[in-house]
Amino acid sequence: MQPANLLLLTIVLSMVAYGLGYARSRSLAMPMGGIRHLKSLPFYYGARAALWCGIPALLVLGLWAAFQGKVIQTLIIGSLPQEMLPASEGEASLLLSKISNVASGSLPPGFAEAPIVEAAERLKALREQSRMFMTTLVVSVSVLAGFLGWLRVRPALNARTQVESILKWLFFACAALAILTTIGIIFSVAFETFRFFQKIPFTEFIFGSQWSPQTALRADQVAAQGAFGMIPLFTGTLLISAIAMLVAVPVGLLSAIYLSEYANKKVRGVVKPLLEMLAGIPTVVYGFFAALTVAPFISNFAASLGIEASSQSALAAGGVMGIMIIPFVSSLSDDVINAVPQTLRDGSLALGATQSETMKKVIFPAALPGIMGGVLLAVSRAIGETMIVVMAAGLAANLTANPLETVTTVTVQIVTLLTGDQEFDSAKTLAAFALGAMLFLATLLLNVVALKIVRKYREQYD
Missing domain, CATH: 1.10.3720.10 (MetI-like)
Known part of the structure; x- marks a missing residue:
């Protein structure tokens, strides 16, 4: 299942968990004389069950989506013959791009080497396996966590305090994510800029009046340095x-x-x-x-x-x-x-x-x-x-x-x-x-x- 569809499924499961938690709180309150005997309103019990169902599943989905690409790329590069292993990050990027093009059908297999075609088939198989495992794991975590959240609904539970505490940390995480994203962008750009100035002098870049970045393929060609x-x-x-x-x-x-x-x-x-x-x-x-x-x-x-x-x-x-x-x-x-x-x-x-x-x-x-x-x-x-x-x-x-x-x-x-x-x-x-x-x-x-x-x-x- 695609991550977008899996996200929608997680939201649906969270809504189901909310309804079950809401209904369980009311059913437990009826023998006691009504919802006034509950520590919190039924809404908070349902919201607590929905958060228990959704947050762990979303964390698993996010971590899997963040790391699966890097893991698959490492496995694909490691499966190539010794003579085709890339010597630098740039060569690895071009090689992975070629394998991805063959896997997606953008590049016909007849125009690629046999190891590249085999790597493309392996890439498609790994992606399919990854989607299957991700779907199974996310749905399992969502259902299990939602069941535990539903099971722990009881009249003496202060669900409102727990829900507000979870939401507070959730809002804090969103704010921190925005800040960390900005910091990550700054550091990534700064790192690559530092690598550029190792190749081109800072004064030439700042004070140069000519812009022609088309570097030559051979050192004996004109304007080989750009x-x-x-x-x-x-x-x-x-x-x-x-x-x-x-x-x-x-x-x-x-x-x-x-x-x-x-x-x-x-x-x-x-x-x-x-x-x-x-x-x-x-x-x-x-x-x-x-x-x-x-x-x-x-x-x-x-x-x-x-x-x-x-x-x-x-x-x-x-x-x-x-x-x-x-x-x-x-x-x-x-x-x-x-x-x-x-x-x-x-x-x-x-x-x-x-x-x-x-x-x-x-x-x-x-x-x-x-x-x-x-x-x-x-x-x-x-x-x-x-x-x-x-x-x-x-x-x-x-x-x-x-x-x-x-x-x-x-x-x-x-x-x-x-x-x-x-x-x-x-x-x-x-x-x-x-x-x-x-x-x-x-x-x-x-x-x-x-x-x-x-x-x-x-x-x-x-």
Whole structure:
């Protein structure tokens, strides 16, 4: 049984355990004169039985799903002939990918060696056995634990305290998992970045003005070491992000001011949902729009003015990205402006100020810290966008400030470097982690600055 189906089965068994625990508590209470003689309400007895049934089974399912892949891979690699054993992690990754492709049918067996075909058959058998054992173990644990939870239902049991204690530790585990996941991401990226800087000097990466990670297969070929200067990538990222902000910030901010201060309820009820619909459009659709409509229009318009413009330009990608970010800026700004107390508006109008003067001299200064924080968060959103840039701005790493030329961004290069079967021992692949680390630090810095601005200039109102 697939893990997803097994998860649904565990939930169903937990619901059955809840019903049985609930019914048992009521049946035990009837001879005593009713549920008022129970230590807790029947709901807590049912919830306790459901938790006993579900939590151990989910733990077993999670641990099995986490480790079965590594165990199976180790068994498959160990079963290969001595001459085919990989010498590095990169070779092992490529070999396992080839075996998986044969097992899934993506690669016909006739195009692979006999040991690879045998390993693919063994892989399919091990996966089938693993699913069977996992299903048996998870269902057995769920039923046994649920039966024990049902059996221990008795009137003197304080089920409410136990349920609340279990939920408290469950919530703590979820919070700890989120923190540990973040720490794991940071350490994994940092480790691979350190490996990259063992191959490429730090100064070359930070201050280099050429980006060409296509390393040669032989040492005697031209540019065998590649070029790994990140300046063209970050220049393109900042250029496209700046164009996006020039579009998103004025339009989004003015839209928020209109909707919060000038529009009546009927207009606001129509315009605001339509504006926020922009946030629900997939980024690939924005990419199509930028590549098929905006980019040709900019190129033809520039040609009519006698200006040379690329068919894939930073202006097209940045402009469409700005349209995508408009609802982000508008929603945050609208919430911040609406949070300004109505008494400030009434006081300003009572002193003779017009609505425009009230907006400019009272409301906007009071909401400015929140607006600036929202804008910086929108910048982080723009820096992390990938699909629009891939489709509208191209892949060429050009060190230029001309918005009519082709540029690329950090996120696009990360996707390019990690696409397909890669060896994780080469500088080309490890460069993606170094770029990710630099991008992480840049967005983290922007978020910290946004929080500092909000906390420093935030005004407290009674």
